[in-house]
Amino acid sequence: MDYTADGGHEQWQGNPLDTARESFRWLTVGPHPVVVDGRLFDHLPDRDVPVDELRDLLLRPDCPRTTWDEVWAHVILKSRLQGATWTIVAVGLALPTLIPIAARLTAHYVGDPTDIHAEVLRGFLDALDTVDLDQGRIMIRLRWAAYRAGHRALIAALDGPTPKAPGFRSSEPKPPSGHPDLVLARAVAVGVLTQTEAALIGDTRLDEVTLSEWAAAHNVTYAQVQRARHRAEQRLAIWLSETAEPVDEADPTTGAATARLGLTARPDSPSRSRRVAKNRESGLSAQPPDSGLQGCG
Template identity: 60%
Template sequence: MAVDGRLFDHLPARIIPVDELRNLLLDQRCPRRVWDQVWAHVISRARIEGSTWTITAVGLALPMLTPLAARLTERYADDPSDIHAEVLRGFLDALQTVDLAEGRITVRLRWAAYRAGHRALLDGMDGPTPKPPGFHSSEPKPPSGHPDLVLARAVEAGVLTRTEAELIGVTRLEGVELADWPRPPGLTYKTLAKHRRKAENRLAAWLAESDTSPDEGDPTGAAATTLQTSNEVTGDETQSQNVAKKVGGDPANQPPNFGLQGRR
């Protein structure tokens, strides 16, 4: 399997095997516009030609999907196979529905895969967990402090929009620079930074209100309460930094460490 590099900006003007193509996309010097160009091409071929290019798309996406699935299930005590399968299903469904003209294709593919996996995780947590001997039912232990779940719960509660959660997750947790976020035409960097700060402020306030008596085993509640107290003294800028630390990120946008979003 290969693509013609002459069809895309920045890539070598020759036939490129897909395993090399993946490495080129993961290179931190690869512009984001090239990601959209390549993914639009691969998805178009998958829709027209079917299974072979669909498998190719999955192969290209594995550096993005594998850590996503691992993060969703890292504190899940039961068999994670069904959740991992739902992550893949969400990605495959998005291959057929994502708007190729809208841009930010990899971000939207990842978000679709995440939502499918997260729904499966919540379903798994809602059911009783078998407990030997005798397989008596016991209450499932929630994955306290999981950064993706924090953002997902905030979306479900109406505290954040999906776009705001996506923005915080990608730029705070995955190390993508805010300047590299594919913002809509007419939206400046300064305005985008302001939107993110306001979203983080709402998130911090909501976490503090919902975790007024944090359990010792729940770092999410403890961190949120500490954050709210600190912000009353230090103001918005420290608040934004603490939110990033709370959900597992770094206000300095530390170098990424995985996936198409992380470019390693």
């Protein structure tokens, strides 16, 4: 089965998320599908619930988040104790979240997205073994781990040479287009943002994660997250204003990314702007000061 990201990629064979989806499907067919006992949970039917039906029930808008946490804790414990089958179940339940993450990260990436999608999946699987089941908001934590792993892979891919047809020559990678995730990835690569700050901006500006949810998922206060995002966005806005390239009509513009991220640089910050530019030009991966989030993740 081929996977085509929403951004219009050509079809690539062997995408790991397609493999996971097919593996999950095999657990739901035949006379004895894998089930969860719905009687163990509020707001689920009082019967054995096949895991594909369970996925659909969890996606319903009226499904309480407490039920999400109870089901996810149950499935993850089974995955840790019993292994393969329940790990596939966990991935299958998460695919409605993992596929949009992977598609978004690679929507404007010109290379083969397979490695980046694989890292999204790997980040999720790694988190299955480590996520604290007692703290709640389990799926938000798993989602962030998957996004962070995919984002790291995107940064690494952007830093590599771009194949140049015909033959085996390569050229320097193009400057990032205005797609917000590519802009965030490049900002991390040059030291304007930390990985955590980029994920914070991406999650709360581009996805449907609220600041309160993000704070709870990372064991920090709402005020810390709000302050950290504000400082990171100011730094990002200054960097974008100083590094803007002439508009390439074939790509989205940096201005479009700035607008979508809701960024506005303060007019009274030229010295800070020069510091960001100096760090960028020298290739330093300086940790931005006073983010309040350096220990997250």
